[in-house]
Amino acid sequence: PAKLFIMDGKHIVGVGNIYASESLHAAGIDPRTPIGALGPRRTARLAEAIRRTLQVAIDAGGSTLRDFVHSDGKPGYFQHQHQVYGRAGQPCARCGNSIRVIQMGQRSTYFCPTCQRR
Numbered sequence: 001p002a003k004l005f006i007m008d009g010k011h012i013v014g015v016g017n018i019y020a021s022e023s024l025h026a027a028g029i030d031p032r033t034p035i036g037a038l039g040p041r042r043t044a045r046l047a048e049a050i051r052r053t054l055q056v057a058i059d060a061g062g063s064t065l066r067d068f069v070h071s072d073g074k075p076g077y078f079q080h081q082h083q084v085y086g087r088a089g090q091p092c093a094r095c096g097n098s099i100r101v102i103q104m105g106q107r108s109t110y111f112c113p114t115c116q117r118r
Contacts, residue, residue: 001031001032002035002038003020003021003024003032005035006035007107014054017109018057019053019057020109021109021110021111022084023046023052023053023054024049025083025084025110025111025116026083027046028115028116029042029046029117030116031111032104032118037118084110085110086110088100092112092115094115095112097113097115100113
């Protein structure tokens with residue numbers, strides 16, 4: 001599945017659970033889609049979405065969940081920009097349909113079944 005592939009450090013470094021869900025949503029790709037089923041255009045769209053998501057997250061200081069803070073004691077603020085992660089049952093900002101959560105690789109995976117296609 002695309003989500004597990006992009007989270008595997010052998011392929012891409014720096015994409016954790018939150019950033020994988022957010023990047024796949026930005027690219028409009030269902031996290032269950034086999035990575036080999038993505039054509040060149042969708043692969044390029046995913047690569048760009050990963051770069052953009054990571055840059056926005058870095059600019060926002062990352063995501064503070066629970067008790068994480070930076071060495072200066074300040075939290076990250078990217079969690080205020082999450083489009084899907086942690087938003088199960090809430091409306092998708094893009095289409096208004098309900099965000100779903102499933103388990104993949106023992107991790108919660110958030111996605112919009114309307115905006116994200118296989």
